[in-house]
Amino acid sequence: MNANKQVSLSEITSGILRAVPDAPAFVAGVRSMLNAGPDKKMSIGLLLEKQARRHPASPALKFEDKVWSYAGFNGWVNRIAALYQQMGVGEGDVVAIMSENRPAMLACTAAAVKLGAIAGMINYNQRDEVLVHSLGLIKPKIMVVGQESVAALDDTEYSPLQNQTLRYLWLGEDPEQCPLGYEELETQTRMLPSVNPETTGTILSKQACFYIFTSGTTGMPKASVMSHGRWLKGGAGMGLLTARMSHEDTIYVPLPLYHNNALTVSWGSALASGACVALTKKFSVSRFWDEVRQHDATAFCYIGELCRYLLNQAPSPQDRQHKVRVVIGNGLRPEIWMEFKERFGIERVCEFYGASECNLAFVNSFDVDCTAGFCPLPFAVVECDPETEQPVRGDDGRMRRVATGGVGLLITKINRLAPFDGYTDASASEKKLLRNVFKDGDTWFNTGDLVRDQGFKHIQFVDRLGDTFRWKGENVATTEVEAAFKHVDQIEQAVVYGVQVPNADGRAGMAAITLHGSVEEFDGKSLAQTLMSSLPAYAVPLFVRVRDEHEITGTFKNRKVELKKEGFDPELSADPVFMLDPKAEAYVPLTPDHFQQIQRGEIRL
Incomplete structure (x- = not known):
């Protein structure tokens, strides 16, 4: 498949016609995205409670041989939220989450956002100064730590034996192995109430729900701010509008939950549609398809590298022995796109483009091959100097758009419909902004990425700029x-x-x-x-x-x-x-x- 592809009107028309049978999900996605106004009382917790009422017995979460219904998962989340409240967690407080994928991690994350608190999603691979830097940015009130991450924390000033100001919850297999300084989650929550907290109904769409760490284009990790509204729009846009999922679907998630593809795109898609999330601790190429079959997954999330790992495995008669019809993710390279679809029998690739801190996203809503997708909101692909890695301005001080088919720097316009939530560090946020781009007073977000303008408001990812x-x-x-x-x-x-x-x-x-x-x-x-x-x-x-x-x-x-x-x-x-x-x-x-x-x-x- 041509990596320099441009999108045609006939491809878009064909994609629209193929989507007609899924029109109800498509319409629901549009409605959800339009309703997520900044001052509306809309939140992740309210959506979870809504799905628990609508589909109480439907599976919400699968892990290994265990299954949680929506009602059961919501009750578990509420018990953890009650524990957080006992620990003094309230609106705007930060709960740091540092754990491999496990059911309790997702429940702890959901519990934080139900209270109007912010879940800080720490990459469990971080060590030493980088880990201390990240925790210093978000200033947590509580640390939720998986048993595999205890040693990394012990090597820092955030060790519970050195830090008496924080409370520490431990997620592990055997409660008797809970280390000194930690409180074991299940023991602390077993007898707490399962009722929905009153605070959930007061949370506004514009309030922060997650700190998702990104290295941006330079420097140490930065904590990008995710609001409830942007998260809900992301889930509706991908889960309903693009993937067109329902409560009968299960999405397999092999990526870590600190990763936006897992936390926002996958869980968001599932929650928007009432579908089930099937978690695994870590991606394993040898176990991948076995786990997909075990959970009867109809979808999975990916990054480009994951797809290449699967293709590098020897072909097997079982390559198509699964129920997956749609995959959701980003980074699937044009040179392996069609081979991946054909070998594994994938009907649709819902590729998207969107960084944690970016104010808008592109999604492959029209089922076009070899594209990062479509975005109706204002963006531009502008000329960029490869030496300085900065956008080029003409004699008039304005930037110049590349022609259709050309490659340039992707910038996105910041306005009321696409606000920039930024980072916890205001100076880091300012560095990502471009001003007076096409006219006096306009403001644009610099993605730091090179893309190809494919026409019809579609782009194709090419490369990353910067450090x-x-x-x-x-x-x-x-x-x-x-x-x-x-x-x-x-x-x-x-x-x-x-x-x-x-x-x-x-x-x-x-x-x-x-x-x-x-x-x-x-x-x-x-x-x-x-x-x-x-x-x-x-x-x-x-x-x-x-x-x-x-x-x-x-x-x-x-x-x-x-x-x-x-x-x-x-x-x-x-x-x-x-x-x-x-x-x-x-x-x-x-x-x-x-x-x-x-x-x-x-x-x-």
Whole structure:
């Protein structure tokens, strides 16, 4: 399929005709999106209570061999909300959630937003300074911690033995294993009332419900603000308007709930339609289809990397032995789009585009192949300087749109219908805004992404700009990785960037380093061991280039454009290049033979 595709009117017309049988869901989606005004009393908790009344016996949640009905799940959430209230949690307070996917995690999240509190969704891969930074941004009143995350928290000032101001709830398998300083959730909630809290009915659509962490385009993680209204519109837009789900559907969610695809797109779609969410702890390519079949899933959520992992498995007669008819997600690359649909018998791909902090989203509402979707609200694809990674302004000071079919920077207009909720950090929010773009006084959000204008208000994602790249389904901030190099004695300076590798989505991490003058030889083993112990696996650079000095711009910024172009090819580099050997826990010399093996897919990264 052509990666440079433009959308035609005939494709849109065909998609509309195919959607006619699902018109009731389509209409319900439109109605829900239009009704989510900022000052209306609409919230996630009210929607959960509505579905519990409408479909009390229908499954709301599946996990392993357990099933919770909507009435049962809502009652559980209410008991946790009652515990939160006993702990002093109220409107505007923050409950930090740091856990692998498990039913109690989703229940704890829902309980927080029922009270008008904000659930801070912490990436459980975060460690050390990054974790402390993230918790410092959201200032939680309560920590909800999965048993697998206790050790990471113990290494910080947020350990319950060091911090006496917070309350800590523990989510684990065996209550007797609850660590010192924690309160075990089930023990604390078993005898509490299951009635709906009165506070839920007072929450306004414009109030915050989640802090979802994003690395944005630069710097350490930032906490983007998600409002009830935006979350509800996202669920209705994807679950009803696009995927056209019903209470008879089950969506399988293999992505972590701190990820917007899981929390907003998947759970939001299920709650909007009364469908069921089937959770798994972590994505496993070997268990994926077995779990899809186990839960009778009719849909699942994805990121592009997940689809490629599934395609890389050997074909099996069971590839089409499932009930999935629609998939929801983003990042499915055009070059594997049709192969994925045909091999696994997927009827519709509901691709979307939308960052956690972005004020609008694109959705593939018309079932067009190889597109990130359609958005009726104002946006523009403008010319961008690849050197500075900034939008280009003409002599008149205005930005210039690219022609249909062209690639440029995606910017989205901020207005009453598409407000920008921003980050917890006001200065970080301001940096994302572009002013006087096409006329005096207008304000636009800078997505930091390159897209193709496909026509008919559709776009196709092309690449990410700035100091963030995507690898293994996670956004990696280069500054976060560069900070880890500061703890390595032999390194004087490190510049981190993403490089393209064949047969893989996103970009792999690469670091160009200079050694301290007293260091005679690069120690690849020591560096690898330090980085592997201090960074999540997906953030550890796969390649290292050892340089005598770094080139800088006139404003004293490191030049990354040439480094990205040269990539990890040792023939293009005047410097020695090393590759990560995970088994040896060392960086080893990357030879031309190694490079060719990577190109041919014989070495998997």
